[in-house]
Every structure is written in structure tokens, then in C-alpha cells.
Amino acid sequence: VQVEHRSAVNRLAWMQNAYPLAAGDVILQKTSVSFDVSVWELFWWSLAGAALALPAPGAEKDPAELLAALDRHSVTTLHFVPSMLSMFLGHLDRFGDVTRARTVRQVFASGEALTPAQAAHFAELLPEARLINLYGPTEATVDVTHQPVTGLDRADRRARLPIGRPIDNIRMHVLDDRGHPCPVGMPGELHVAGVGLARGYLDRPELTAERFTGGAAVGEERLYRTGDRARWLPDGTLDYLGRVDL
Incomplete structure (x- = not known):
């Protein structure tokens, strides 16, 4: 995927504006550089004079090693894929000392x-930390929507969490099969527009033409078809409903 520098800069600038780091913050860089999340892990700290901590190889797969790294480096900010977050929380609940994660103040979940x-x-074990739900494809530069998660407890029976609102300079469209906007509550395919869109796929013009389309019907020069189903909720957030082909 051919992502431009300006798209990555926009993604980093939004994150610093929405969830600012300060000089005393420490990011744990635990994502492989072959995955897009590593972009903000590797570069975000430099916008604020913060610090970057590198755990031992393989620690990203071991909850005990992760907890030790949080404690050792006084980590304040990190990312989890939700399934790994569950493993980490399970370890913290059963075997860990929660005080070893005392410096953590914000955790981002995506993937x-x-x-x-x-x-x-998460809220039960780390009540002082903030959990942020992120959504986005690599073709739109890592993440395109965000939603801080609040007010949940174990008795909550809702089926899903919203994926939230667009980040800066990104626009989201839920379109029907004819490419027309869906009203609030009606499912459709989620499309992305804005500065985050990649140029396309390297040496794959047919796939680029299929996924990156014109958007004149909704006032956009280009759209990226995510292949995901979603709907707008009355509060202006997006509800992710799964893949369109499933």
C-alpha cells in the first residue's frame, strides 16, 4: 500500500491533538514494523519530547513480560489488539500486581x-487509565475513527461498542449499493475520504481501481471502499457491523 508522508503526518498530528503526550510520557513500542500500528508507536513520541521503550523480543506475546516492561519503563501509553488485551487483563486479574501498571494512563485498542x-x-482493573477504541484500514493510514470507552461494567449487555467519529481531515460515508448515503440506522458499506487515503496498491492497478473509487455522488474526489458494513447511530458515531461479504 502506497501511503504518502502527509497522510502519516496527519495521523500523528491528530493523535497528539486528541490524546496529547507530554515530556514525561513513555510509549511501549511492541508492534512489529510490518504492521501499520507501529507507525504511531515509532514516531508519535517525537512530537512531544516523550520517550519510547522497547521491550525484550517476544515480550509482546507474554502478559507477564509485558507487565514487567510497563513497570520497568514507567509506560504511560500503549496499544493492544483486543484478544491480547484480554490475555493481559486475565493475567493481571489472576497473577499480576495491578500496581505494576500504575503509570499507564491511556491504552489504544484496534485490529x-x-x-x-x-x-x-479494563475499567475494573485499571480505573485510572483511559481506553480508546480505534478503527481503520492501512489503505487510509492506520486509523480513521476513534471512540473513548466509558461507563461500562460487567453487567453491560450491549452487543457492540461504537467505533466512534472520524479523526481530523477524514470523512466517513455509509453508502448503499447504488452509492447513495444511508440514513441514520440503515446499514451500508463504509467508505473513507480525506487526506489519509493511500495512492493505491503498488503495481496492482486493477485492485487500486476496484477499491479506490470516485465519490462525486457524495462530494468527494476519491473514496476508499473498506468492505465493512456499518451504520450511523443517532449520536453521530459509527456502529461497525462486520464484513459485507460475510
Whole structure:
């Protein structure tokens, strides 16, 4: 995927504006550089004079080693795929000393659907930290929507958590099969527009033409078709409903 520098800069600038780091913050860089999340892990700290901590190789797969790294480096900010977040919280609940994660103040979750149960477990164990649900494809530069998760407990029975609102300079469109905007509550395919869109796929013009389309019907020069189903909720956030082909 051919992502431009300006798209990455926009993504980093939004994150610093929405969830600012200060000089005393420490990011744990635990994502492989072959995954897009590593972009903000590797570069965000430099916008604020913060610090970057590198755990031992393999620690990202071991909850005990992760907890030790949080404690050792006084980590304040990190990312989890929700399934790994569950493993980490389970370890913290059964074997860990919660005080070893005392410096953590914000955790970002993406890569899979974050469930209400996972968010409630997080709030129970780390009540002073903030959990942020992120959504986005690599083709639109890592993340395109965000939603801080609040007010959940183990008794919450909602089926899903919203994926939230667009980040800066990104616009989201839920379109029907004819490419027309869906009204609030009606499912459709989620499309992305704005500065985050990649140029396309390297040496794959047919796939680029299929996924990156014109958007004149909604006032956009280009759209990226995510292949995901979603709907607008009455409060202006997006509800992720799964893949269109499933």
C-alpha cells in the first residue's frame, strides 16, 4: 500500500491533538514494523519530547513480560489488539500486581472488534487509565475513527461498542449499493475520504481501481471502499457491523 508522508503526518498530528503526550510520557513500542500500528508507536513520541521503550523480543506475546516492561519503563501509553488485551487483563486479574501498571494512563485498542466485556474488565482493573477504541484500514493510514470507552461494567449487555467519529481531515460515508448515503440506522458499506487515503496498491492497478473509487455522488474526489458494513447511530458515531461479504 502506497501511503504518502502527509497522510502519516496527519495521523500523528491528530493523535497528539486528541490524546496529547507530554515530556514525561513513555510509549511501549511492541508492534512489529510490518504492521501499520507501529507507525504511531515509532514516531508519535517525537512530537512531544516523550520517550519510547522497547521491550525484550517476544515480550509482546507474554502478559507477564509485558507487565514487567510497563513497570520497568514507567509506560504511560500503549496499544493492544483486543484478544491480547484480554490475555493481559486475565493475567493481571489472576497473577499480576495491578500496581505494576500504575503509570499507564491511556491504552489504544484496534485490529479487531473491541467487546463491551473487554472494556468493562479494563475499567475494573485499571480505573485510572483511559481506553480508546480505534478503527481503520492501512489503505487510509492506520486509523480513521476513534471512540473513548466509558461507563461500562460487567453487567453491560450491549452487543457492540461504537467505533466512534472520524479523526481530523477524514470523512466517513455509509453508502448503499447504488452509492447513495444511508440514513441514520440503515446499514451500508463504509467508505473513507480525506487526506489519509493511500495512492493505491503498488503495481496492482486493477485492485487500486476496484477499491479506490470516485465519490462525486457524495462530494468527494476519491473514496476508499473498506468492505465493512456499518451504520450511523443517532449520536453521530459509527456502529461497525462486520464484513459485507460475510
